Amino acid sequence: MIKVVIIGAGNVASHLYRSFSEAQGLEIIQVFNRNIDHLNFVHDSEICISDPSKLKEAHLYLIAIKDEAITALAQELNIKTGLVTHTSGSVSMDALMKFENYGVFYPIQTFSKNMPVDFSEVPLCLEANTSENLNFLKEVAAKVSNKVFEVNSEQRRALHLSAVFVNNFSNHLFTLAQEYCQQNELPFGILRPLIKETVSKIEILEPYSAQTGPAMRNDQETINAHLAMLDEDKQKIYKILTESIQKLYGKKL
């Protein structure tokens, strides 16, 4: 049995807790958070702790807290032999180099507290300070996901940045469309099948090949008509993305 401690009480921590609880061969022996009230997602309250000095010996520690708090917490923790990992996309592995065994366990997914996620489909990006630790991390990761990748710190930062584009920014485009629909008394739901298909398409095609629309066809008349319909802020976004598409596909600007 591989003994695991989870540190944190946010979305990532709660999804790790759920997935690790259900996996074969893994045992969560403690969940730590300074405010113990936030650990209400843990079924067994006896394994919840709020005092970092009470941490038990485990094989693996998963630090799933805010990026900016990782370094400070690491200084406080007194862990001798277990492998200490964080789950951040942007924090360097070296933030944990005070430990003998350290690494990164980064799930590329967007987690919301009450949205169940099929963890077996979540890509896990692993990094560790020794090949032995990396192999151990791979063994653990394979128990919870089918998609395990070895990714160095630089690549992980690149992935995290890519995730901002595909997740945060595209969700914001959906939000702007939602706002615009409301202004025109249209239900946003009318766009949902299109959004779904946009994504289904790129499961088969590369996004580069799936591009359509006025910018792609260089349809300046439609582009001008659209620009005239938008407020200044949305206009700027429309313009910059249109120019970026035209540039990429060698259309005239």
Next chain:
Amino acid sequence: MIKVVIIGAGNVASHLYRSFSEAQGLEIIQVFNRNIDHLNFVHDSEICISDPSKLKEAHLYLIAIKDEAITALAQELNIKTGLVTHTSGSVSMDALMKFENYGVFYPIQTFSKNMPVDFSEVPLCLEANTSENLNFLKEVAAKVSNKVFEVNSEQRRALHLSAVFVNNFSNHLFTLAQEYCQQNELPFGILRPLIKETVSKIEILEPYSAQTGPAMRNDQETINAHLAMLDEDKQKIYKILTESIQKLYGKKL
């Protein structure tokens, strides 16, 4: 039996052909395109025509050609009684006002030639010059889709513009991420589950409520680190979308 003529040979025309062929109570009696070779998606070559003067009497004409060609084609067509519609998101219904009966049959979906689409899930936005014509159009639309909406020309233009945001622009963000992944020797596929989840989420949540990421959390350190990793063009896009998120959620810029 409702007799239908399809005009055009592009993605929309071929998907309309497929869906109308399979529907109960509809009969496609002709498909018109100037270059008859492009009508290879039509099973029965005898109904294909390339001479607009050979158009038969039908109950419904669906013009699915490029936006900029609609007005000119309409001038050429000699249709007496049937209902003449176009399928464009951005062209006004008035482009067809020379006919006695006219309207719009706008499917909000992204069509690629070899990607089958479940037409019953495609929202159809209808408009017509009389309520009688509108009712007839609704009757036809209900035979091919479960999602039928009455939408005026102004709302339709707003929808078309929204579709550019949710489809064209978000696909371009995926393409930029793909390019960036390639530069960092990462397979784009590693991001696919995240993209899928981004969309699954907004089937339950409104996109406004689903927003996450450094801009949303006002995490300026990560934002600065990301900006430093990008070339000038991607930097501009990152910046403008980050500012737009911060503005929308009342974060400091």
